[in-house]
Amino acid sequence: xxxxxxxxxxxxxxxxxxxxxxxxxxxxxxxxxxxxxxxxxxxxxxxxxxxxxxxxxxxxxxxxxxxxxxxxxxxxxxxxxxxxxxxxxxxxxxxxxxxxxxxxxxxxxxxxxxxxxxxxxxxxxxxxxxxxxxxxxxxxxxxxxxxxxxxxxxxxxxxxxxxxxxxxxxxxxxxxxxxxxxxxxxxxxxxxxxxxxxxxxxxxxxxxxxxxxxxxxxxxxxxxxxxxxxxxxxxxxxxxxxxxxxxxxxxxxxxxxxxxxxxxxxxxxxxxxxxxxxxxxxxxxxxxxxxxxxxxxxxxxxxxxxxxxxxxxxxxxxxxxxxxxxxxxxxxxxxxxxxxxxxxxxxxxxxxxxxxxxxxxxxx
Amino acid sequence: xxxxxxxxxxxxxxxxxxxxxxxxxxxxxxxxxxxxxxxxxxxxxxxxxxxxxxxxxxxxxxxxxxxxxxxxxxxxxxxxxxxxxxxxxxxxxxxxxxxxxxxxxxxxxxxxxxxxxxxxxxxxxxxxxxxxxxxxxxxxxxxxxxxxxxxxxxxxxxxxxxxxxxxxxxxxxxxxxxxxxxxxxxxxxxxxxxxxxxxxxxxxxxxxxxxxxxxxxxxxxxxxxxxxxxxxxxxxxxxxxxxxxxxxxxxxxxxxxxxxxxxxxxxxxxxxxxxxxxxxxxxxxxxxxxxxxxxxxxxxxxxxxxxxxxxxxxxxxxxxxxxxxxxxxxxxxxxxxxxxxxxxxxxxxxxxxxxxxxxxxxxxxxxxxxxxxxxxxxxxxxxxxxxxxxxxxxxxxxxxxxxxxxxxxxxxxxxxxxxxxxxxxxxxxxxxxxxxxxxxxxxxxxxxxxxxxxxxxxxxxxxxxxxxxxxxxxxxxxxxxxxxxxxxxxxxxxxxxxxxxxxxxxxxxxxxxxxxxxxxxxxxxxxxxxxxxxxxxxxxxxxxxxxxxxxxxxxxxxxxxxxxxxxxxxxxxxxxxxxxxxxxxxxxxxxxxxxxxxxxx
Numbered sequence: 001x002x003x004x005x006x007x008x009x010x011x012x013x014x015x016x017x018x019x020x021x022x023x024x025x026x027x028x029x030x031x032x033x034x035x036x037x038x039x040x041x042x043x044x045x046x047x048x049x050x051x052x053x054x055x056x057x058x059x060x061x062x063x064x065x066x067x068x069x070x071x072x073x074x075x076x077x078x079x080x081x082x083x084x085x086x087x088x089x090x091x092x093x094x095x096x097x098x099x100x101x102x103x104x105x106x107x108x109x110x111x112x113x114x115x116x117x118x119x120x121x122x123x124x125x126x127x128x129x130x131x132x133x134x135x136x137x138x139x140x141x142x143x144x145x146x147x148x149x150x151x152x153x154x155x156x157x158x159x160x161x162x163x164x165x166x167x168x169x170x171x172x173x174x175x176x177x178x179x180x181x182x183x184x185x186x187x188x189x190x191x192x193x194x195x196x197x198x199x200x201x202x203x204x205x206x207x208x209x210x211x212x213x214x215x216x217x218x219x220x221x222x223x224x225x226x227x228x229x230x231x232x233x234x235x236x237x238x239x240x241x242x243x244x245x246x247x248x249x250x251x252x253x254x255x256x257x258x259x260x261x262x263x264x265x266x267x268x269x270x271x272x273x274x275x276x277x278x279x280x281x282x283x284x285x286x287x288x289x290x291x292x293x294x295x296x297x298x299x300x301x302x303x304x305x306x307x308x309x310x311x312x313x314x315x316x317x318x319x320x321x322x323x324x325x326x327x328x329x330x331x332x333x334x335x336x337x338x339x340x341x342x343x344x345x346x347x348x349x350x351x352x353x354x355x356x357x358x359x360x361x362x363x364x
Numbered sequence: 365x366x367x368x369x370x371x372x373x374x375x376x377x378x379x380x381x382x383x384x385x386x387x388x389x390x391x392x393x394x395x396x397x398x399x400x401x402x403x404x405x406x407x408x409x410x411x412x413x414x415x416x417x418x419x420x421x422x423x424x425x426x427x428x429x430x431x432x433x434x435x436x437x438x439x440x441x442x443x444x445x446x447x448x449x450x451x452x453x454x455x456x457x458x459x460x461x462x463x464x465x466x467x468x469x470x471x472x473x474x475x476x477x478x479x480x481x482x483x484x485x486x487x488x489x490x491x492x493x494x495x496x497x498x499x500x501x502x503x504x505x506x507x508x509x510x511x512x513x514x515x516x517x518x519x520x521x522x523x524x525x526x527x528x529x530x531x532x533x534x535x536x537x538x539x540x541x542x543x544x545x546x547x548x549x550x551x552x553x554x555x556x557x558x559x560x561x562x563x564x565x566x567x568x569x570x571x572x573x574x575x576x577x578x579x580x581x582x583x584x585x586x587x588x589x590x591x592x593x594x595x596x597x598x599x600x601x602x603x604x605x606x607x608x609x610x611x612x613x614x615x616x617x618x619x620x621x622x623x624x625x626x627x628x629x630x631x632x633x634x635x636x637x638x639x640x641x642x643x644x645x646x647x648x649x650x651x652x653x654x655x656x657x658x659x660x661x662x663x664x665x666x667x668x669x670x671x672x673x674x675x676x677x678x679x680x681x682x683x684x685x686x687x688x689x690x691x692x693x694x695x696x697x698x699x700x701x702x703x704x705x706x707x708x709x710x711x712x713x714x715x716x717x718x719x720x721x722x723x724x725x726x727x728x729x730x731x732x733x734x735x736x737x738x739x740x741x742x743x744x745x746x747x748x749x750x751x752x753x754x755x756x757x758x759x760x761x762x763x764x765x766x767x768x769x770x771x772x773x774x775x776x777x778x779x780x781x782x783x784x785x786x787x788x789x790x791x792x793x794x795x796x797x798x799x800x801x802x803x804x805x806x807x808x809x810x811x812x813x814x815x816x817x818x819x820x821x822x823x824x825x826x827x828x829x830x831x832x833x834x835x836x837x838x839x840x841x842x843x844x845x846x847x848x849x850x851x852x853x854x855x856x857x858x859x860x861x862x863x864x865x866x867x868x869x870x871x872x873x874x875x876x877x878x879x880x881x882x883x884x885x886x887x888x889x890x891x892x893x894x895x896x897x898x899x900x901x902x903x904x905x906x907x908x909x910x911x912x913x914x915x916x917x918x919x920x921x922x923x924x925x926x927x928x929x930x931x932x933x934x935x936x937x938x939x940x941x942x943x944x945x946x947x948x949x950x951x952x953x954x955x956x957x958x959x960x961x962x963x964x965x
Contacts, residue, residue: 174377227583229415233399233407246415250582271400274391282389286382293378305381310383319392323399 060351159329531562634830685805
């Protein structure tokens with residue numbers, strides 16, 4: 001197969017949408033940091049991450065899926081090791097221990113866990129497809145997910161850990177696990193929620209309480225939720241204009257170039273801007289599902305489903321939290337939020353999707 | 365394996381997933397539409413409230429001048445030191461740095477900063493009205509004192525302290541009752557409002573119009589920019605009829621330990637040239653926070669220093685009332701100059717005996733000498749000839765028993781008794797003894813010193829009753845327009861000029877004859893006419909007397925009416941008259957620059 005033919009199979013719609021989102025992200029990181037003294041530094045760093053992201057994307061595009069399949073457990077183990085390292089040697093920032101520092105770079109192993117768990121699940125589920133009627137077909141992946149999830153909750157990073165469950169269910173569902181068993185597990189999980197509550201840190205409990213009623217602490221934990229909703233709501237149909245959002249420019253919005261970038265977008269570009277961005281995400285997600293459906297291998301198909309659902313969960317949780325329909329968790333908006341690890345993860349994910357798309361007709 | 369196909373022919377499970385994902389995105393779009401499009405204006409309002417603060421800009425009050433344009437009450441800047449606790453990284457350290465500068469302890473500062481009642485991001489005022497030295501020291505250490513804010517507010521300042529304090533009054537924060545009453549007139553919580561004197565009577569002119577500013581602030585309350593601004597308009601200036609030089613003379617000569625009051629009127633216009641009430645107070649106490657403890661002293665002082673005796677004090681008129689009895693006697697034709705009564709020092713009425721103040725008796729006295737000696741027996745005889753109700757009516761025509769209309773709030777009316785009054789009030793008939801007390805200005809009779817001054821003015825000017833006026837004109841700042849306070853008589857006495865001349869002659873002799881009761885009021889070069897009075901207070905065991913001296917000068921062409929009342933004064937002639945004499949002497953000496961009043965400019 002020639003190189004040229006491969007490039008023909010690249011899904012350009014997907015790439016176009018991703019780059020449009022990256023561009024919009026940069027525009028609003030600019031706006032969100034505009035009031036800072038050396039705000040261009042943030043832009044340059046994000047541009048650098050975009051470049052690194054493109055390299056990661058290219059590597060993921062080129063990498064042999066079969067090879068990835070074969071080393072899925074190794075990647076998973078390595079990631080577990082990194083998560084363990086974070087718990088013992090990570091740097092505390094904003095009340096959470098999420099970062100590992102290598103030279104000048106700070107990495108968030110929990111970000112990469114999103115991909116490594118998808119890979120290991122895809123590997124397990126495709127390897128054991130013949131036993132899909134058994135309970136162990138559901139339980140073993142569950143254990144695979146739970147180990148890193150608990151480590152991530154302990155960091156503590158509730159948002160990231162919340163991503164894994166929809167991903168796991170979607171992959172089990174598509175792989176063909178018994179739906180009734182799956183439902184049973186969901187019911188069991190729901191009944192275990194009070195236990196789960198006990199494991200939460202105080203600030204996480206507060207966030208959930210505030211999610212239910214932000215006004216219980218309008219200047220503390222509820223402040224962000226209230227200010228974000230005001231920002232988005234005050235944008236109206238067409239927004240206040242780029243760099244003109246008062247909630248953003250007058251610093252009423254916290255974390256506005258990272259987790260709350262969507263609030264800035266909502267305030268300055270209004271409903272029209274939000275609609276555009278959500279439609280771009282929808283195209284990406286539909287493309288992801290098409291790639292899954294057309295995948296030449298079960299491993300590829302499940303990986304594509306996992307990645308698509310992972311991105312969907314991010315969008316739902318992040319956008320939802322800006323308008324108060326989701327609790328506030330430190331989960332970035334893919335491609336738009338400032339942050340290297342998240343961007344790298346997302347670019348790797350898109351690279352993998354394109355890889356699966358290219359190799360759909362390869363016998364495997 | 366499979367070939368590329370459209371999503372519509374996809375794996376059913378993938379289709380289910382597609383449905384879920386589309387539902388998720390549509391749900392988000394719907395929720396955003398709800399928040400942004402449907403509830404957009406609600407959140408726009410919230411966002412505006414977030415960033416826009418309204419700041420009231422206090423209008424400086426109008427300036428109060430004396431009649432020659434000297435400033436009596438003005439505004440000075442007050443520098444208030446506040447801090448924004450949210451901006452201070454190390455509160456303990458900042459408190460330690462600031463404490464010596466503000467003369468506070470660091471614990472006090474920290475307590476203020478950490479107060480539970482304060483609003484977030486609103487600066488906390490640590491000290492109002494700091495001295496210039498403190499201000500300079502704070503400005504010098506600005507680089508290490510983050511978050512320290514200096515705000516400037518206009519604050520009332522009374523240039524001469526206690527001088528004319530009862531006329532000027534003072535200002536204070538608007539009370540809840542005042543706010544309730546005046547809020548439709550644009551008064552606002554925290555506003556300063558006149559509490560006494562001209563400050564309250566003319567508050568609507570003096571207060572000006574507060575301005576406002578809409579500023580855009582960031583999340584920490586820092587001003588980002590001014591959205592709109594309406595400058596405050598300073599209140600109108602007020603020019604008083606008060607003569608600062610005379611006021612200073614009056615303040616000096618009354619004697620700082622004496623209690624009582626002095627009123628000086630221009631008899632030709634009713635203009636109040638000077639007004640004093642002792643004990644007095646320094647109105648700066650009410651605006652100067654460093655002197656806050658003195659306010660309580662003033663309010664609890666049993667001498668009631670805030671009370672303006674000239675208009676709120678009601679006293680028996682005493683002997684000056686004899687002038688009214690004399691006028692009625694002459695006007696009714698019951699008496700003329702030739703008629704004499706013999707004073708033996710005693711007067712018998714039925715079984716009772718009434719004494720003249722001069723025990724040996726004055727011998728035969730006519731009406732002029734009756735005034736000159738203030739002979740009680742002469743007037744006991746006279747009042748027997750007269751109709752009490754007619755004398756009371758004449759007294760009312762002189763303004764007794766009703767407000768003079770002076771431009772101060774809460775003036776007292778006094779009391780003129782008559783037969784009907786006694787019957788209604790005490791269910792008793794008018795006895796002969798009542799007449800005896802009445803004719804010498806004692807008994808139920810009550811007048812205020814300002815009423816007394818109006819009466820003497822009418823005698824001096826030929827019968828015109830003027831409404832006393834503190835304010836000469838109001839100069840509005842916006843239109844540069846002057847509002848003059850009208851000076852026309854509010855009443856005229858139906859008394860012949862011959863009668864008044866006779867009375868004035870008697871008053872002249874009181875001062876200028878060797879045997880007059882007020883020869884101590886004589887002034888070289890100026891002819892003063894007057895009438896003394898010494899009243900006895902019946903209440904209490906103490907043998908308390910008040911001393912009156914009412915007068916005008918110069919005799920031929922009266923320029924000034926002076927009423928002096930010394931509470932606890934032994935005798936009108938010996939206590940009050942000399943004070944008037946010294947005041948006249950210095951007032952008519954054009955080289956006199958006024959007193960040594962404690963000037964704090």
